[in-house]
Amino acid sequence: MDDELKLQAFESRIGAGETIEPKDWMPEGYRRQLIRMISQHAHSEIVGMLPEGNWITRAPSLRRKMILLAKVQDEAGHGLYLYSAAETLGVERQELTEQLLSGKAKYSSIFNYPTLSWADMGTIGWFVDGAAIVNQTMLAKCSYGPYARANLRICKEESFHKKQGYEIITALAGGTPEQKMMAQDAVNRWWKPSLMMFGPGDKDSPNSAELMKWKIKLKGNEELRQRFIDLTVPQAQAVGLTLPDPELRYNNETGHWNYGELDWKEFFEVISGRGPYNRERLKARKEARRNGEWVRIAAEAYAEKRRMLA
Ligand code: FAQ
Numbered sequence: 001m002d003d004e005l006k007l008q009a010f011e012s013r014i015g016a017g018e019t020i021e022p023k024d025w026m027p028e029g030y031r032r033q034l035i036r037m038i039s040q041h042a043h044s045e046i047v048g049m050l051p052e053g054n055w056i057t058r059a060p061s062l063r064r065k066m067i068l069l070a071k072v073q074d075e076a077g078h079g080l081y082l083y084s085a086a087e088t089l090g091v092e093r094q095e096l097t098e099q100l101l102s103g104k105a106k107y108s109s110i111f112n113y114p115t116l117s118w119a120d121m122g123t124i125g126w127f128v129d130g131a132a133i134v135n136q137t138m139l140a141k142c143s144y145g146p147y148a149r150a151n152l153r154i155c156k157e158e159s160f161h162k163k164q165g166y167e168i169i170t171a172l173a174g175g176t177p178e179q180k181m182m183a184q185d186a187v188n189r190w191w192k193p194s195l196m197m198f199g200p201g202d203k204d205s206p207n208s209a210e211l212m213k214w215k216i217k218l219k220g221n222e223e224l225r226q227r228f229i230d231l232t233v234p235q236a237q238a239v240g241l242t243l244p245d246p247e248l249r250y251n252n253e254t255g256h257w258n259y260g261e262l263d264w265k266e267f268f269e270v271i272s273g274r275g276p277y278n279r280e281r282l283k284a285r286k287e288a289r290r291n292g293e294w295v296r297i298a299a300e301a302y303a304e305k306r307r308m309l310a
Contacts, residue, residue, distance in 0.1 A: 003027075014215050019145040022088035030214050033207065034144055035089050037216065042082035043100045043107035047281050049075045051115040052124060060118060067164050068121060074157045081153065085146040101286055103273055110197045112275030119172050119179075119186035125165015127187075127194035127232070129158045134228045135198065143215040166235065173239040180240075187236070188244045195259075196267045198225040204264070229257050 006025050013020065020026055049072050056072065059065035083093045099105035110128055115121070133155055140151035172183035199205055199221040211217040233250075236243050247260035269275060 011214075014143050017215075018143075019148065020143050021145045029210065030144075030216075031089050033211060033214070033216060034147065035086055035091050036207075037211070038082055038086040038089075038147055039091070039096045039099070040106050040108075042079045042086060042096065043105055044111065045075045045079035045082060046100075047107045047111045047285065048128075049079075050281055050284050051111055051113070051277075052121060054115050055118065055121050058118070059121075064121075064168070071125070071161050071164065074161065078150075078154045078157070081150040082147075085144075085150045088146045097289070101282065101289060103282060106271055108197055109267055109270045109275065110193050111281060112270050112277045113189070113193055114277050116189070117182050117186060119169070119182040120190070122165050122168030122172060122183065123186040123190045125161050125163075126169050126235070127165075127190050128197070129161040129165060130232060131194050131197045131228050133158045133162060134224050134231070138218050138224065139216075141218060147216075169241070170239050173241055183239075184241055187241050191244050192262055195225055195229070196262055196264075198222075198228070200264060200267070226256055229259055233257050 007027055010020070010025060010027060010030075020030075052068060052075075053072050056065060056068055059068050083096060086096060087093055096105070100107065110131075115124070136151045136155050136158065140148055140155055142148045142151070169183050169187075172179040174180075202208060202220045202222050205221050208217060208220055212220070229248075233243065233248065245260045247258060249258045250256075251258050266275075270278070
C-alpha cells in the first residue's frame with residue numbers, strides 16, 4: 001500500500017474510535033506530535049517533583065510528611081510510565097533526558113514558580129493536580145493506546161493527590177487567622193499560573209488542530225480551562241477563600257464562570273526559559289543526573305556481567 005492509502009486507512013481507524021498501537025502504521029506527523037507531547041508530559045512530572053520535594057523536610061507533622069513523600073514518589077512513577085510510552089514510538093529515553101537537561105525540551109510552565117509556604121503544598125494538590133486531572137482524563141481517551149493507558153493510571157493517582165491538597169487547604173482555611181491568610185496568599189499566587197497550564201487560547205495554539213484531527217486531544221485548551229474554573233470556583237467558595245480575579249462572575253446565559261484576561265506575556269517568558277525558577281529547576285535536575293552517575297555505571301556493569309554469565 002502506498003502512503004496515501006495507508007494514511008486514509010489510519011484516519012478511518014481514528015474516525016471509528018479505534019486505538020493505535022506501537023506496531024501499527026502511523027504518519028510521521030502523528031509520531032512526532034506524540035513524542036513531543038508525551039516527552040513534555042514526562043519531563044513535567046519529573047521537574048514537578050522539585051517544588052513539593054522542597055517541603056518534605058518541613059512538613060508540619062509526620063502524617064503530612066508521609067503523604068507528601070508518597071505523592072512526590074507517585075510523580076516520579078508517572079514520569080517513568082510516560083517515558084516508557086514515548087519509547088514505544090522509537091525514541092530513546094537517554095535522548096529525551098538530554099533534551100530536558102540542555103534546555104531544549106519544554107515542561108509545564110507551572111513548575112517554574114517557587115513554593116514559599118506550606119500552604120503551597122495544599123494549593124498545588126488542589127489546583128495543579130486538579131488541572132492535570134481535567135487535562136488527563138481527556139488524554140486517557142486519546143487515540144494512542146500506550147499514552148491513553150498511562151494517563152488512566154496517572155489520573156487515579158492524581159485524584160488522590162488533589163484530595164490531599166484540598167484537605168490541607170480546608171484545614172488551613174478553617175484554622176487560625178494566620179493560617180487562613182497563608183492559604184489565601186498561596187491561592188493568590190497559584191491561581192493564574194494554574195489556569196495557564198492549559199496552554200494558550202485556541203487561536204494561539206498551533207498544535208491543537210492537528211492533535212484534534214488525530215484524536216490525541218479531544219478538546220481544545222480553552223474548553224478545558226473553562227471546565228477547571230467551573231469546577232474550582234465552588235470549591236473555593238466552600239472553604240471561604242477568594243480567587244484573585246475581580247472579573248470572575250457567573251454567567252447565567254452560558255452556565256459558565258467568566259474570568260479576566262491572563263498574562264500571556266508572562267506565560268511565553270516562562271516557557272522560553274525565563275520564568276522565576278527555570279534556572280533553579282534545570283540546575284537541580286542536572287545535579288541529580290550527576291549524583292546518579294555511579295548508580296548508572298553500577299547498573300550497566302551488573303547487566304554486562306549477567307550477559308557474560310548467560
Ligand atoms: N507549559 O499548541 P499548544 C502535572 C507550549 S503534569 C509549557 O497549545 P499543545 C502533574 C506547547 O508545548 C502537567 N509549555 O500546545 C503534576 C507548544 O510548544 P511546542 C503537564 C506549554 O501541545 C502535578 C506551545 O506552547 N501536562 O501537572 C504549555 O497543543 C503536581 C503552543 O501550545 C502535560 O504535559 C505549558 N503549560 O497543548 C506533577 C499533559 N502549554 O511544543 C507534579 C500533556 C503550551 O510546539 C505535581 N500535554 N505549551 O514548542 C498537553 O495536554 C498539551 O501539550 C498542552 C499544550 C495542553 C500542555
